[in-house]
Amino acid sequence: MRVGAADALLVVDVQGDFLPxxxxxxxxxxAVVA
Structure with a gap:
């Protein structure tokens, strides 16, 4: 895997408060975690 200057890492910490x-x-x- 090559990582370049135009690449990004997105980390999402889904909080249980926003789930049903x-x-x-x-x-x-x-649906965010599906």
């Missing part, structure tokens, strides 16, 4: 049943639930929030 969470404190700040978002409709279809679990």
């Amino acid at each position: 049943g969470g404190a700040l639930a978002v409709p279809d929030g679990d």
Whole structure:
């Protein structure tokens, strides 16, 4: 794997609060981790 100047690494930490049943639930929030 070659990494160039135009490449990026995106890290997403999905918080359970935004999933169905969470404190700040978002409709279809679990689709992000599917």
